[in-house]
Amino acid sequence: MINQVYRLVSPRQFEVTYKDRSLQSDYVVVRPSHLSICAADQRYYTGTRGKEAMATKLPMALIHEGIGKVVYDPLGEIDTGTSVVMIPNIPTETDEIVAENYLRSSKFRSSGYDGFMQDYVFLNRDRLVELPNELNPHVSAFIELVTIAMHSLVRFEAKAHTRRNVFGVWGDGNLGYITSLMLKRRYKDSKVIVFGKNQYKLDHFSFVDETYQIDEIPNDLFIDHAFEAVGGKGSQYAINQMIDQLFPEGSIAIMGVSEYPVEINTRMILEKGLTIIGSSRSGRTDFVNTVEFMKEHPDFVEYLRTLVGEVQEVKTIQDIITAFEKDLTSSWGKTVMEWKI
Ligand SMILES: NC(=O)C1=CN([C@@H]2O[C@H](COP(=O)(O)OP(=O)(O)OC[C@H]3O[C@@H](n4cnc5c(N)ncnc54)[C@H](OP(=O)(O)O)[C@@H]3O)[C@@H](O)[C@H]2O)C=CC1
Ligand SMILES: O=C(CO)[C@H](O)[C@H](O)COP(=O)(O)O
Ligand SMILES: [Zn+2]
Incomplete structure (x- = not known):
């Protein structure tokens, strides 16, 4: 299948890249539904990340906070339509002392590796955590920050x-x-x-x-x-x-x-x-702990709703730019993109 990836190519400029992806693989395929903008994404979008990092990391798809629904599981273990939170850290080895997010060999989405701004995200099975259906999707969008x-x-x-x-x-x-x-x-x-x-x-x-x-x-x-x-x-x-x-x-x-x-x-x-x-980034255990914590403390989730700032429906690249620009001028909270592109 052809997957469309929406990459930042230079400050404030996105381009679509078409990537041929095979479904004959071990990856679980997720259609993103709600994505949230992190301060780190803004540093790339505005070009304030520093010249060297911009030169080495771009072009790349931004966004490492997001949820979506499973559309294909090659093993048939996860039902189609299951809501999941996506884990942006991608470890390539394990270590008995060093956590996955501190291993220098790990990749991190939207920091030199394509983030979630794609039509479909291909994830290793352990890079998603199932969400309860009742969890507010606009809050769930920024679970990674939690x-x-x-x-x-x-x-x-x-x-x-x-x-x-x-x-x-x-x-x-x-x-x-x-x-x-x-x-x-x-x-x-x-x-x-x-x-x-x-x-x-x-x-x-x-x-x-x-x-x-x-x-x-x-x-x-x-x-x-x-x-x-x-x-x-x-x-x-x-x-x-x-x-x-x-x-x-x-x-x-x-x-x-x-x-x-x-x-x-x-x-x-x-x-x-x-x-x-x-303390930098997080790993699978933190996602599992966080989702459990949110299930156990509904009032915690209720308070997090206060953090939902701008909500932008995204159907075009111009909508992506609008979301990032709104986020820059917003005085409080997180900007969430309803991903419908
Ligand atoms: N370690 C990690 O893995 C992660 C780190 N981060 C980082 O955490 C930081 C905060 O992110 P986020 O909360 O989204 O950003 P925000 O901009 O929402 O929060 C920072 C807040 O701190 C205020 N502030 C500025 N100076 C001071 C000060 N001296 N004392 C107290 N408050 C101050 C700012 O006010 P004002 O706007 O008026 O300046 C602003 O309200 C960012 O650097 C972000 O990149 C984020 C995610 C993960
Ligand atoms: O936001 C973060 C995690 O949620 C980190 O701050 C971000 O990954 C830092 O990345 P970079 O080195 O690309 O600025
Ligand atoms: Zn972040």
Whole structure:
């Protein structure tokens, strides 16, 4: 069959590529239904990802957050029409220590390897997780971003000390919202404080204990552990504030992506004995855990609906551009594409 792949060829410019794909293979074929735009996709779309990465990774289909329905399973194990979330990480080996998303041999969709902006996505059997029918598709579209918070929390639990009275989350955007919501659901007796730049965004965080604008943090406020969900140059300011507000021996989980190295106060990291935990992408276990968590906590899913921002029906390449442009000017939430191309 001929599959159409919608690739970014240069900033703000997409082209259709026709790829001949055989159904005589082990791949399960999925028709995407709802796709969501990540900050990483925007860095490629706008060309801010950096000259070298743009040159080596393009042309490629963007998008690594998405769901769809199974249209063909060569083994006949998965019913046609089953709703699934697609896993963008593609491991090529296993390791007893290193998780699939940290293996340098793994490929990642929409980062040098074609993402989900295709008519049909061909996936290895273990690269999809079945979704319950009742789950809201616009929320499910960005499950991958929820797995990022899940993955970071799992790493935090394995590496940080066990006093968890007060958590601080820096970042009043999508990932900050998801992380603080997940912390509140997982640690019912702990206090969660969110630190952000915009009062109108912080107003959405009604479920946390306290919120502060980053230039109004009380001097006597201290936290046990911190999560960074800012990215870019802002992460430098955020990480240095975390270092100041943490009790000794606390931890900092970094999730935000920065294009350039950031300067952090290593002297105080040493003096306070802080642990820094880097966290990037996610793997199958995180997807399975996240879908289970969403099944068990309907109120968690309900809160995530607040994050559904722009919804754009996509039938043409111009609609794709419209979705990315709307996302750039949107002041809150995730942009979801209803994939009907
Ligand atoms: N590790 C991983 O695997 C993943 C990482 N990410 C990364 O996480 C980061 C956040 O993503 P996302 O939530 O979607 O992006 P958002 O833009 O929605 O969120 C970032 C928020 O942080 C605010 N902010 C800026 N500076 C500070 C500061 N010093 N302290 C507190 N808040 C601040 C921003 O405000 P304003 O807009 O006003 O500047 C914005 O509201 C990005 O870098 C993204 O690439 C995303 C997915 C996976
Ligand atoms: O968003 C992400 C995962 O959900 C990661 O931040 C993204 O994969 C980083 O990729 P790149 O190196 O291409 O910017
Ligand atoms: Zn992403």
